[in-house]
Every structure is written in structure tokens, then in C-alpha cells.
Amino acid sequence: MDTDTILQNAETLLNPWVTEAKRPEVNRLDIYISASNLLAAVQSLVDAHWGHLSAITGLDRPALAPMQPAAKPGEPAAAISATDSPTPEGKIEVLYHFCQGPAILTLRVGLPYSQTANARMVIPSICAAAPAASLYERELMEMFGIDVEGTPVTQKLVLPDDWPEGVYPLRKSFTGFPDKSEA
Amino acid sequence: MNPQHPPEKFILPIGPQHPALKEPGHFEFTIDGEIVKDATVRLGYVHRGIEKGTEARNYNQDLYLLERICGICSHVHATAFALGVEKLAGVTVPPRAQAIRTLVAELERVHSHLLWLGVCAHEGGFDTLFMYSWRDRETVMDILEGLTGNRVNYSANIMGGVKVDVDDKTADTIRHGIDYLEGRTHHYMKVVTTDETFLGRTRDIGTMTYEQAIRLDAVGPTARASGVRADVRVDAPYAGYPDFPVDLITETAGDLAARFVVRINELFVSYQLIRTILDKLPPGEISVRIPRRIPEGETISRVEAPRGELFYFIRSNGTDKPDRVKVRTPSLCNWASVMELAVGHKLADMPMILAGIDPCFSCNDRLIRVNRRGDSQLWSWEDLRRYGIEQYK
Numbered sequence: 001m002d003t004d005t006i007l008q009n010a011e012t013l014l015n016p017w018v019t020e021a022k023r024p025e026v027n028r029l030d031i032y033i034s035a036s037n038l039l040a041a042v043q044s045l046v047d048a049h050w051g052h053l054s055a056i057t058g059l060d061r062p063a064l065a066p067m068q069p070a071a072k073p074g075e076p077a078a079a080i081s082a083t084d085s086p087t088p089e090g091k092i093e094v095l096y097h098f099c100q101g102p103a104i105l106t107l108r109v110g111l112p113y114s115q116t117a118n119a120r121m122v123i124p125s126i127c128a129a130a131p132a133a134s135l136y137e138r139e140l141m142e143m144f145g146i147d148v149e150g151t152p153v154t155q156k157l158v159l160p161d162d163w164p165e166g167v168y169p170l171r172k173s174f175t176g177f178p179d180k181s182e183a
Numbered sequence: 184m185n186p187q188h189p190p191e192k193f194i195l196p197i198g199p200q201h202p203a204l205k206e207p208g209h210f211e212f213t214i215d216g217e218i219v220k221d222a223t224v225r226l227g228y229v230h231r232g233i234e235k236g237t238e239a240r241n242y243n244q245d246l247y248l249l250e251r252i253c254g255i256c257s258h259v260h261a262t263a264f265a266l267g268v269e270k271l272a273g274v275t276v277p278p279r280a281q282a283i284r285t286l287v288a289e290l291e292r293v294h295s296h297l298l299w300l301g302v303c304a305h306e307g308g309f310d311t312l313f314m315y316s317w318r319d320r321e322t323v324m325d326i327l328e329g330l331t332g333n334r335v336n337y338s339a340n341i342m343g344g345v346k347v348d349v350d351d352k353t354a355d356t357i358r359h360g361i362d363y364l365e366g367r368t369h370h371y372m373k374v375v376t377t378d379e380t381f382l383g384r385t386r387d388i389g390t391m392t393y394e395q396a397i398r399l400d401a402v403g404p405t406a407r408a409s410g411v412r413a414d415v416r417v418d419a420p421y422a423g424y425p426d427f428p429v430d431l432i433t434e435t436a437g438d439l440a441a442r443f444v445v446r447i448n449e450l451f452v453s454y455q456l457i458r459t460i461l462d463k464l465p466p467g468e469i470s471v472r473i474p475r476r477i478p479e480g481e482t483i484s485r486v487e488a489p490r491g492e493l494f495y496f497i498r499s500n501g502t503d504k505p506d507r508v509k510v511r512t513p514s515l516c517n518w519a520s521v522m523e524l525a526v527g528h529k530l531a532d533m534p535m536i537l538a539g540i541d542p543c544f545s546c547n548d549r550l551i552r553v554n555r556r557g558d559s560q561l562w563s564w565e566d567l568r569r570y571g572i573e574q575y576k
Contacts, residue, residue, distance in 0.1 A: 024481060025270075027419070052400045052413075054485075055494045055511035097483065097494065102419035104483050132400035132519045136511075158227030162565075169235055177568065 003027050006103040013048055014107075017041045030106045035123050038109055042096065043129040051100030053126075056136035058144040060172045063090035063113070089113060092144055092171075094123055111146065125151035143170040192220075195530070199228045210537075214530055222525040224518055237508040242268055242477060243342060245505065252510065254335050255298065258284075258291045259488040261340040264508070266421055267484030267497040268342060274473050278426065278465040280344035285423030286460045287331070287339045287347075288486075289453040290357075293364065294323045295489035296446045296453075299538075300371060303443070306534040307384040312374060319367045322360045329356060344470025354461045365454045368447060375443040385439035389524045389536040392437055399520045402513045403491020405540045408445045409437035415487035422486075427460055439539050475503045488513050490540070514540070 007029040011021060017037035022030040033041055045051065089112050096107040111121045125148045126133045137148040138157040145168035148154075156163070168174060192213050199207040207228035213221035233252055237245045250261040262284055269276055297320035304312035324334045331337035331347050339345050349357075375381060391401065396409040406413055410433055416424045417431045432448045434441035477499040484495040491513030500506040517540040525536055 028483060049397075052397070054400075054492065055496065055509065057496045057507075057509040059498065059507055095496070097496070099485065099492075104485075106483075130400070131398060132516065135515055135518060153223070155225070156227070157225070158230045160227070160230075169232060174235075
């Protein structure tokens with residue numbers, strides 16, 4: 001089976017839940033789905049034995065400040081906005097990568113920044129379908145501050161025990177701790 | 184004694200200074216007598232924040248940083264990152280460079296598998312095998328040092344190619360070393376498959392069925408010992424592997440003994456491949472120029488590390504620094520399998536089951552451990568930070 005056929009099979013499987021499909025590279029298929037359909041989509045892949053869950057990537061894409069595109073002279077204009085559907089509001093994307101042979105399927109779930117500062121971003125756990133996701137989901141919770149609903153273990157995986165609550169290192173807004181020794 | 188008292192769980196914490204491994208990890212085994220009933224893992228003792236670090240450095244600096252994720256399989260990290268960035272930049276790397284990348288990757292696999300053989304033999308109480316395999320491993324370490332200048336963190340890769348070339352003299356030294364190692368490896372195969380005492384520690388221990396391996400998404404030699412036909416070098420050849428194909432090695436038993444056989448057979452495949460590459464090394468340049476600013480895009484780069492599939496997701500934003508680099512190392516995949524396999528086995532088998540997946544903590548942790556003389560208190564994050572700032576002022 002060649003890469004195209006493998007990817008087409010995946011697209012057919014996921015057809016009920018697709019909001020947008022893209023082929024960014026010859027061996028890749030990106031499928032945009034909503035968080036509520038995530039578990040069902042993963043379950044259908046697992047049931048059909050389509051590939052294995054290779055990784056879960058968090059991707060912080062904050063909204064550009066309104067005055068942002070003032071590119072410095074001699075530099076190309078900031079190119080962050082264009083490719084995907086431009087969202088005025090920032091979002092965190094969660095990418096579920098599945099690999100089958102040479103083909104890579106990525107399920108993309110966008111979680112817009114909540115209106116209020118206290119509201120949490122929530123995404124359902126896929127552990128019911130893919131138990132190996134547990135460690136990846138723990139990493140996602142710590143690094144991006146996303147609540148993974150229904151994930152079996154919520155203890156810290158990699159950050160230190162005395163890491164402050166509510167600080168998520170892989171968000172773009174985290175730029176290190178203020179230097180207390182110089183204060 | 185109150186017979187109404189509910190049975191209590193006895194939890195045995197092990198680590199983070201692990202008695203079996205040379206790297207820190209914390210395990211809690213719930214045990215009933217000698218038998219393990221449940222197991223959990225806590226990682227992160229060597230978490231260094233490398234993924235975040237990449238976003239503040241340019242692509243060339245990142246290549247050095249990412250190579251330092253792991254002290255054993257450093258080359259595969261650099262290769263995965265370089266291949267991804269070259270794809271984003273639209274640069275074609277000369278075939279000679281790709282072949283040399285593959286050559287170093289296979290030499291690295293030989294060093295890694297021999298290291299594992301020694302560690303696992305040591306955990307099994309077979310220190311003679313440990314001493315011999317590590318003595319022989321020096322052969323490949325010398326080859327790597329002769330070729331690149333370094334025993335570990337070889338820095339063979341640069342963006343757009345490699346920085347070391349192979350001349351006839353080096354090629355002969357490598358062939359000579361590989362011939363010696365092949366003879367020794369035949370001996371090791373005989374030892375691990377016929378020594379009854381050793382087989383008593385490996386046969387039917389930590390058995391993972393094919394179905395378990397699939398469900399738990401195991402990767403690399405751990406999965407292949409359970410019959411899973413997956414190897415990125417075969418499934419999606421990269422770098423020089425399209426020109427220099429490899430044989431897929433699998434076993435069916437799925438126990439520790441099978442993991443020994445798979446890794447030793449992979450050594451033979453690597454020896455053969457190293458000879459083929461040296462014989463048919465394509466002529467030409469070993470690098471091309473690559474722009475400092477990488478056009479906007481996203482790519483995924485997968486390579487077969489000695490421990491299994493290594494996964495890189497790279498997002499560029501048109502500047503000279505990446506927007507996001509996600510690294511998923513093979514050890515992280517295989518933890519889930521260890522935690523499940525441990526159940527039902529004797530506590531005494533834990534060191535070997537843990538070592539059986541060839542775990543690499545630096546890989547999956549990516550905090551720096553600081554050993555200051557005569558100082559043994561617990562360090563908080565703040566202390567570590569202050570220490571780091573003072574140290575590098």
C-alpha cells in the first residue's frame with residue numbers, strides 16, 4: 001500500500017468528524033476536528049488498526065498584538081499569521097500524531113484562549129482508546145495548563161514538586177522567572 | 184491483630200537515586216510478599232527544559248542543544264532535527280553527507296546496543312559479561328572518536344550536511360574494528376542463548392505479547408522482540424537508508440531473552456551496513472549552504488534511534504529561531520509497557536525488566552543535577568536557578 005492510499009483510508013475513516021483536511025507534505029495528512037469528536041475519532045482509528053499514536057504536541061499560538069505587523073526595517077514581515085485560518089483570538093492547538101508506515105496523520109484540535117482568566121481549557125482524554133496516551137497527556141497538562149478530562153493519572157510527570165501552580169512553561173507567555181537574586 | 188482490618192498495601196518506593204540504573208527515576212511498587220501488584224513512575228529528575236530552550240536560540244545553536252538531549256544516542260537527535268529543518272528550507276543534502284550520517288548512526292547503534300548488553304548483564308548478576316562487552320565497546324568508541332573527534336556528542340551533523348569526511352585510512356580502521364566486534368558478538372549471542380544461569384533470569388521474564396505491544400504503543404527493539412514489524416529505517420527510510428536498506432529483525436517470544444536476541448541480531452545488521460556504506464560511499468560534497476532564516480512551515484521528522492522511533496515536530500515562523508520543537512523520545516513510549524509488565528513478577532526481577540527496554544532518562548526528561556561537594560540537602564527549584572545564574576555569570 002502506498003502512502004496516498006494509507007492516508008486516504010484515514011480520511012475515509014475520519015470523514016464523519018472532519019471540519020477541514022490538509023495535505024501539508026506528501027506523507028502527511030492534517031485533520032482539523034473539534035474537541036468533542038476527538039475520542040470518537042481516535043477510537044475509530046484504533047478499531048481499524050490504523051497506525052499507532054506516536055506523540056501529542058501542544059502548540060501555543062497567541063493572538064498577535066493589534067499593532068504587531070510593524071516589521072523592523074530590513075526584516076521580512078512577520079509571517080506567523082497567514083497559513084492556517086487566521087484567528088484574531090489566540091489558541092492552543094493540540095496535535096495528535098499517528099503514524100502508519102511512512103504516512104503521518106495529525107488530528108488537530110484548537111482550544112481558543114478562554115474569555116476569562118480563570119476559565120480552564122479542557123480537552124477529553126483519549127486514554128480509553130489509546131492507553132499509551134497517559135504519559136503524553138500528563139506532559140500536556142503540566143506544560144500547557146490544559147485540563148485533560150478523564151485521564152487516569154494527574155500527578156506531575158516531569159516538573160519539580162515545588163513548581164508553582166498555574167505556571168505553564170511551554171506557553172509563549174512564560175519567559176522565565178523574575179531574577180530574585182538581583183532584586 | 185484485628186482480622187477485620189482491611190488488607191493494607193505495602194508500597195516500596197525505589198529511587199530517584201535508582202539502585203539498578205545510573206540515572207534518576209522514581210518508582211513505586213505495590214507489593215504482596217515478593218510479587219509486584221502495581222507500579223507507577225515519576226520522571227523529570229533530569230528535566231532541563233530543552234524544548235523551551237530551542238525557542239530562544241537559532242537553528243544552529245539548537246542543533247548543538249538538541250544533540251545534548253542524550254549522551255548515548257546524541258547523533259540521532261541532531262539527525263532528526265537537521266533533516267526536518269532541511270526539509271523546511273527546501274535544501275537537498277548531498278548523498279555523501281547522507282551516507283556519512285547513516286554510517287555514524289549505525290556506529291552509534293553498535294555502541295548503544297553494546298552498552299545495553301553490559302548494563303542488562305550487570306542487572307542480571309552476570310558481571311563477567313558486563314566487563315567483556317564494555318571492554319569491546321571501547322573499540323567502537325575509538326572508531327567514533329577517530330572519525331569525529333568525540334566519544335559522545337560527536338557533532339557530526341551540521342545544517343545542510345556533515346562536518347566529517349571518511350578517507351581510506353579511516354575506512355580501513357573502521358573495517359578492522361567491525362571485524363573484531365563481529366567475532367565477539369557471535370560469542371555474546373552464544374552466551375545469552377545457551378548459558379542456563381543467565382537464561383533463568385531472562386526466559387519468560389517480562390513477557391509482552393504482540394497485542395500488548397500494539398495496545399501500549401511500544402517501539403524499537405522492545406516492540407520487535409514481541410513480533411511488531413516496525414522500524415523507521417524500513418518503513419520510512421531517511422538520510423542514507425533509501426540507498427542502503429536494512430533488514431528488519433524481529434522475534435516472537437516477547438520476553439527478556441528475545442530482547443537480547445533482537446538487539447544482538449541488530450548488531451550484525453549494523454556491521455553489515457557499515458561495511459556496505461564504506462564500500463559504496465558516494466563521491467562528492469559533504470555539505471551545502473542553508474539559509475539562516477527558515478521559511479514558515481511545519482514538518483515532522485522521524486528517525487530510528489537505538490531505542491526505537493524518535494519523533495520531532497518542528498514549526499518555523501520565517502525567522503532564524505524555531506517557533507516550536509517537540510521531541511518525543513522512544514524511552515517515553517516504552518515506560519507504559521514496563522509499568523504493565525512489572526505486575527505479577529518478583530521484585531528481584533524489576534531491575535532487569537526496567538533495564539530491558541534500555542531506558543534513557545536524559546532522553547525523556549530533558550533539570551540539571553548539580554553535585555556540589557559535601558552538600559547533600561534537597562535542592563528546590565529556586566536554589567537550582569540561583570546556582571545556575573551564579574555559575575554562569
